[in-house]
Amino acid sequence: MRSRPVSVTGVRSETPTQCTIVLDWEPEAQPGQFVMVWIPGVDEVPMGFSSIGPSAAITVQRMGDATEALCALDPGDRVGVRGPLGKGFELLEGKRCLLVGGGNGVAPLVPLAEALVAKGCRVYTAVGARTREELLFIDRLAGIAGPAPEVATDDGSEGHHGFVSNLALRLMDEFRPDVVYTCGPELMMRKVADACWERSIPFQASLERYMKCGIGLCDACACGRYLVCRDGPVLTGEHLRGVPDFGSFKRGPSGVKVPFAAPDGGGSIGIGLGSED
Amino acid sequence: MDGPDISVDLCGVLMENPVMLASGVLGETGPSLLEALEGGAGAVVTKSIGPSPREGNPNPTVVTLGDSLLNAMGLPNPGMEAYAEELEWLRQGSEAPVLASVFGTSPDEYAEVAARLAPLVDGIELNLSCPHAKGLGAEMGGDPAMLEQVVRAVVDVTDLPVLAKLTPNTGDIGALASAAERGGASGLVAVNTLRGMAVDVEMAAPALANTYGGLSGDALRPVGVRCVHEIAGMTSLPVVGVGGISNHIHALEYIMAGATAVQVGTAIRTDGPRILGRIATDLRDWLADHDHSSLADVRGILVRGGHR
């Protein structure tokens, strides 16, 4: 499908480093799918949906040129959208679900939580950020039926002091979820994944890789034998078992391997792809 | 395997079937090459590899136009050293034929990359025709004298078959084919993408960040078939047909026009590389339905028949 122009109907600052852009667009999207967003003259970049429905929205973490340009948009401006693309989260019915989000990775978990509740699931959420100012969508999550979101901050300014992966491990043993859904920095997700594998809890993780074509042609988004744009971005624990890339390296725009940096021992609540190219 | 014989000897590269993965579509990593082989490809061609890592053009790098596509990837690749590791990984999991597609900015650079990758592959394909990386490809491959030099430089450093992939962005593809033959090529591949441009009128902007891109997919097929027919009639080298193939009928168009094998790129998009195996199976079934015992029965019939 070709990129088509849609109007921006609202731009909201969420945290000092994150903004939400509301679009005059009603895509037929599943939670976890993504869209290639084109800002002419700047870039075309992959973004997940933070709202699905009559006015879809994306929530953007400021990282560089494209994300700064997105947060600088005004209502009435237009962007190109190509999507929805990829495979989203698989929605289960009537299950006990634990959702673990780090940094901007919380964004796609909000429409997921809504959809799971609609399917009769009991939804527990664990949300992490570097500091309390950067905690995303606590209010939206609190508004969804179920227990209040559990919070972790790296600096201890709110909730559990430390990584959300550690909080998630505790909640796994407390709530005994049937399934875990996670999105965030890959080292965080890897910790959650290891814990799920140990406990034989199925999980689904939303991955990020450098994307160019978005339609399974160019191989830029390779993660082991999977193409994240085609087979993901959501991959299951079964997919990810034995994939050497997962939690270890991504690929830069040239295809070279770029290890995930673990400056503070891993699991830090970075955003985006977890390390720079 | 049962049924008509569709195996191919492409200038010494032995393939179980004539359907290959085209260069640049997947093929940047070992696992995607393996996926294409497991999907039934007779052989795979790597992404075009240069001497050092290259990020390619900024996004947007693709525009879909129905069953066709315009791309301006700009030859992204991890460079020959990192890529050698991908091929080493692949070689542990598969013995199926692999061609390395190489490019450079001079005949020496082509030769350097070809020599580095040769021990890991079964043949070399020269990307002489990439129309959208400034200063690369098109300039080299559009000029018969330069093309001949590049082919000769690579033939001098390897005993593997060297196939020259030709650009359709020329008024005289025959002159390019002859130049490749003079340079010592073992085979020809036709065609690479056709230079084009798409405009997003609402945005009043070129649809690609690079403005110009290369057209592939359905719209390219008549151009590719014509090019193969033209060069198959004038050289004794085997020709590989590529451009707009998404089923066995398309493949047969090329084969009747003189192609020994075919490559598939853009059509991977819909179903992934298992389409390669499906085209091969359907090709065998078609031959059986038409009482042919081998692909050789139909190969080049439009060339031999004097329809040129």
Ligand SMILES: Cc1cc2nc3c(=O)[nH]c(=O)nc-3n(C[C@H](O)[C@H](O)[C@H](O)COP(=O)(O)OP(=O)(O)OC[C@H]3O[C@@H](n4cnc5c(N)ncnc54)[C@H](O)[C@@H]3O)c2cc1C
């Ligand atoms: C499936 C998917 C969903 C995503 N969803 C969101 C989201 O909902 N919100 C959000 O803020 N971010 C999301 N991202 C990440 C977002 O695409 C990048 O942060 C953005 O492209 C950065 O662009 P930039 O020019 O601002 O930064 P740059 O300075 O160009 O780069 C900063 C970082 O972003 C990465 N990046 C740049 N271009 C791309 C690209 N084309 N594809 C992937 N990564 C890229 C770089 O590798 C680098 O690590 C998602 C990525 C993927 C793959």
Ligand SMILES: Cc1cc2nc3c(=O)[nH]c(=O)nc-3n(C[C@H](O)[C@H](O)[C@H](O)COP(=O)(O)O)c2cc1C
């Ligand atoms: C996304 C994309 C990337 C490509 N990259 C290369 C490349 O690196 N080297 C090359 O020789 N051809 C490249 N090509 C051209 C293809 O190999 C092929 O010649 C062309 O696409 C026509 O075949 P098709 O219609 O089946 O795609 C690329 C094509 C596409 C669509």
Ligand code: FES
């Ligand atoms: S972005 Fe091109 S294959 Fe996924």
